[in-house]
Amino acid sequence: MAAASGGRRPVAVVSFAQSDMVRREELRNDVEVLQPVIVDVFEKVGLTKDEMGFVCSGSCDYLVGAPFSFVSALDAVGAWPPMRESHVEMDGAFALYEAWTQLQEDDIDTALVFSFGRSSMSELGRVLTLQLDPYYVAPLWPDPVALAALQARALIDSGRYTEADFAAVAARSRRDALNNPHAQVKGEQTAEELMGDDYVVAPLRRHALPPITDGATAIILAAGDRAAELCERPAWITGMDHRIETHSLGARDLTTSPTTRRAGEAAGVVEVGDGSGAPVGVGVDVAELHAPFAHQELILRDALGLGEAVAVNPSGGALAANGVMVAGLVRIGEAASRIMDGTAQSALAHATSGPCLQQNLVCALAAEPAGDGRR
Amino acid sequence: MFYFPAMAESDVLRAPHVIEYTYTRSTGPVIGAFLTGLRDGKILGATTPAGRVVVPPTEYDPITSEEVGELVEVGQSGVVRTWSWAAHPLKDQPLDRPFAWALVLLDGADTAMLHVVDAAGPEAMSSGMRVTARWRPAGERIGHMKDIECFVAEGAS
Numbered sequence: 001m002a003a004a005s006g007g008r009r010p011v012a013v014v015s016f017a018q019s020d021m022v023r024r025e026e027l028r029n030d031v032e033v034l035q036p037v038i039v040d041v042f043e044k045v046g047l048t049k050d051e052m053g054f055v056c057s058g059s060c061d062y063l064v065g066a067p068f069s070f071v072s073a074l075d076a077v078g079a080w081p082p083m084r085e086s087h088v089e090m091d092g093a094f095a096l097y098e099a100w101t102q103l104q105e106d107d108i109d110t111a112l113v114f115s116f117g118r119s120s121m122s123e124l125g126r127v128l129t130l131q132l133d134p135y136y137v138a139p140l141w142p143d144p145v146a147l148a149a150l151q152a153r154a155l156i157d158s159g160r161y162t163e164a165d166f167a168a169v170a171a172r173s174r175r176d177a178l179n180n181p182h183a184q185v186k187g188e189q190t191a192e193e194l195m196g197d198d199y200v201v202a203p204l205r206r207h208a209l210p211p212i213t214d215g216a217t218a219i220i221l222a223a224g225d226r227a228a229e230l231c232e233r234p235a236w237i238t239g240m241d242h243r244i245e246t247h248s249l250g251a252r253d254l255t256t257s258p259t260t261r262r263a264g265e266a267a268g269v270v271e272v273g274d275g276s277g278a279p280v281g282v283g284v285d286v287a288e289l290h291a292p293f294a295h296q297e298l299i300l301r302d303a304l305g306l307g308e309a310v311a312v313n314p315s316g317g318a319l320a321a322n323g324v325m326v327a328g329l330v331r332i333g334e335a336a337s338r339i340m341d342g343t344a345q346s347a348l349a350h351a352t353s354g355p356c357l358q359q360n361l362v363c364a365l366a367a368e369p370a371g372d373g374r375r
Numbered sequence: 376m377f378y379f380p381a382m383a384e385s386d387v388l389r390a391p392h393v394i395e396y397t398y399t400r401s402t403g404p405v406i407g408a409f410l411t412g413l414r415d416g417k418i419l420g421a422t423t424p425a426g427r428v429v430v431p432p433t434e435y436d437p438i439t440s441e442e443v444g445e446l447v448e449v450g451q452s453g454v455v456r457t458w459s460w461a462a463h464p465l466k467d468q469p470l471d472r473p474f475a476w477a478l479v480l481l482d483g484a485d486t487a488m489l490h491v492v493d494a495a496g497p498e499a500m501s502s503g504m505r506v507t508a509r510w511r512p513a514g515e516r517i518g519h520m521k522d523i524e525c526f527v528a529e530g531a532s
Contacts, residue, residue, distance in 0.1 A: 026387060065392045125465065130396075135406050136431045137489055139520045141467040146476045149459030150489075157457065157502045201476075202460035202497055246437035250478045250487030251429065254457070 008104035010369035012227035012234030013340070015220040016333035017041035021184045021321030024120040025214035030059075030069065034076035034116045034216040041112070041218040045230045049078050052220075053108025055085045056099045058092035058115035059325050062127045073116060084108075091115060092217060092329030093290075093351030093361050099221055100240055109226040116216035117325040124212055124324065132355060133247050144355060145209060148293040149201040151254040151356045155295050156203060158255045160302075163203055166294040167191040170207040170319055173294075177316025184321040185211045208294035210322030217323075217330050235336035235347070236369040241266035242361035244354070254356050257303040263362040264304045268370075269348045270362075271305070281305035284364075285344035288331035290351045292318045299357065300350060314338070328352065332363050339367050405434045408446050410518035416510055418523075419446045420484050430484035437486065450482030452507035452529055460497040469525055475500045479526055493525040505529040 017040035025033050042048060049055075055077060059070045070087045077083075088095045092115025099111035125143035132138040155161050168191040177186035189207075197205040220230075227234040243259035245252055261279050264270035271280045279302070287310050291297035297312065306312060315334040318327045328351025338344035346366045353359040402410055405421055409432050412419040421432030421443035430449055435442060458477040464470060469491045477500075478487035493509070494500050506526040516522040 062394070065394045134400075135402060135410070136520060140469055140489065140491065141465065142476060142489065143465055143468075146459055146461055150457045150476055150478060153459055153502065154457040199460065199462060202462070204459070248429070248431075248433060248437040248486060249489055250456070250480070251437040 009106065009224045010227075010236055011100050011103045011221055011223045012231070012236045012369070013219055013332065013336035013365065014222045014227050014231035014234050015041045015044040016218070016337055016340075017044065018182050018217040018330055018333060019215045020182050021213045021215040021323055021326075023184065023212060023214070025118050026120070030064065030073050030116050030118065030216075031076045033118070033214065034073055034114065034218075037216045037218050038076050038112075038114065041114075041220055045220055047110065047220065047230070049083070049112070050081070052083065052110050052112045054099055054102050054111040055083055056087065056095040056111065056113050058088045058090050058095035058329065059117055060089055062122070062130060063117050063119055063324060064121045077112065077114075091325050091327070091351050091353055093332055093349070093363070094242065094328070094353070096219060096221070096329060096332060096363075097240060097242060097361060100237060103221055103223040109223050111221045112218065113221065113329065114216065114218035115325050115329045117323050118214040119212045119324045120214050128324075137249065143201075145201045145204060147249065147355045148296070149204045150249075151299075152203050152208070152293065152295040154254045155299065160255070161295065161298050163205070164191060164195060165298060166208045167194040167205070169294040169297050170194055173313060173317050173319040176314050177320035180315045180320065182215075182321065183316045184213055186316065186320060204293065204295075207319075210292040210318050211320075213321045213323040213326070215321065215323040215326050217326050217333060219329065219333050219336070231340060233340050233342060233367060235339035235365045236367070237363060238366045238370040239267035239269070239364040240362065242359065244359040247354070247358065249356065252356070255299065257299050257357050257360060260300055260303040260350065260357065260360040260362060263360050264348070267348070267362040267364040269304065269364045279303060279305040281307060281310065283307065284310060284346040284348050286311045286314060286335055286338045286347040288313055288315060288317070288335040288347070288349045290318050290328045290331045292322050292327070292352070294319060296352075296357055304348070304350070304362070328361065332365075335363070335365055339365055403434065405432050405443065405446065408432075412448070413520070413522040414516045414518040416513065416516070417448050418451060418481060418508070420449045420481075421446055427485040428483060429486050430481055430488050447483070449484045452505060453479045453481035453484065455492065455500070455502055455504050455506055456480050456487045457502055458492065458500050460500065469521055474525065477506070477526065479506060490520070490523060491525045493527050499528065
């Protein structure tokens with residue numbers, strides 16, 4: 001399959017920047033939120049926009065209700081002179097996938113990937129309903145919390161986890177977020193205290209939901225020797241894949257994430273064997289999982305076979321800040337940062353899209369490029 | 376040098392902005408037949424090559440992507456596979472009083488359908504409970520998911 005980078009040039013994350021993630025960016029437009037992030041991501045490696053071989057962004061016009069809003073966002077980068085540019089109406093993690101595929105060929109050495117979104121501009125619950133099946137599901141207007149709660153109930157019914165487990169995920173995320181200056185929701189409440197929250201849509205209590213977040217993020221990728229020139233410890237992408245499940249909610253087993261497992265296997269971080277046993281992770285130091293709802297982290301951990309030794313979401317994860325179109329790319333940036341700052345030798349990042357973990361991307365990162373002489 | 380002081384909250388301009396999806400789409404031979412069935416008070420499923428019945432029906436098997444075969448009528452009652460409790464219904468949702476979202480596996484179907492259950496409270500709900508469709512009056516049905524007003528506990532209607 002095209003997912004593994006066998007025989008092609010290795011590609012690495014060499015720079016990462018993000019805005020503060022906040023509940024409401026009312027006085028700055030998308031360009032004004034994005035522009036300082038773009039400046040920051042370039043300054044960290046001493047590059048300019050004119051040195052980028054490719055620029056790829058991820059955003060959603062529906063958030064601001066303005067068609068082609070991503071075009072005006074290019075003002076934050078500088079649209080002249082012309083550049084090779086692309087956009088996905090998806091989380092920036094999927095834009096990064098596009099840039100990664102291009103960089104593995106020999107004609108460009110660097111790429112800028114960015115994403116942005118102000119979820120506060122619209123009624124997010126209604127906007128996200130518009131991504132659902134337009135005939136069978138959207139006409140009922142189920143909000144994302146209602147659908148996630150169906151998944152949470154199925155997980156409880158499976159006997160594998162309880163509401164207290166969801167609260168424990170939220171408590172750990174908020175505590176870890178205390179060390180993340182960009183995070184939005186942070187605190188030292190215990191899981192027992194969080195269990196006092198009201199239900200929003202039972203069985204999901206307030207703490208099990210992601211915040212509504214405005215923000216932006218950017219990453220620079222570099223290929224081959226250029227990566228080592230730009231960064232002391234590049235975070236090499238050793239594998240990446242993404243998979244999607246049917247949009248028929250009732251045809252899925254919502255308690256598992258088979259597409260995360262398959263993407264993880266293709267990215268080289270999960271060993272599935274003959275599929276009869278539980279997936280086994282290859283043992284990374286850090287995993288940044290894009291789990292907007294607390295119970296989804298538990299489903300993803302199981303799908304990726306993450307053991308207790310893996311530090312999961314040291315940034316606080318999506319429960320601490322969940323910029324729509326942004327939080328997935330931030331996961332890749334946070335995981336890469338742990339390698340670039342020397343605290344991890346290996347990491348994985350996950351991004352999701354759609355209701356109940358419908359689509360999943362897994363990106364494997366390491367301090368050394370994959371060891372088959374490709375570099 | 377120009378200087379713009381930060382705007383006060385009260386100075387922020389606000390205007391309504393309506394998003395519309397102004398396309399007309401054909402629903403095709405499978406979805407169209409299902410919606411017509413709803414208008415007529417029937418629930419149809421699609422038979423896959425493996426003999427499974429997909430409800431609501433798609434033109435392809437949701438797992439294997441194979442083309443589906445004939446449409447068959449399934450039961451109007453079934454089992455709640457999973458549910459959640461909407462204590463505070465939102466705009467345009469099927470009921471304006473607290474209700475349950477549910478994935479309902481109808482009798483004769485192999486995949487579950489999303490709809491809502493009208494129940495007195497979350498204590499009246501459980502996974503595995505049997506429910507049955509409550510229809511809008513025939514004259515008010517238009518070929519839409521809301522032609523089924525809701526599901527109710529079997530025996531309660």
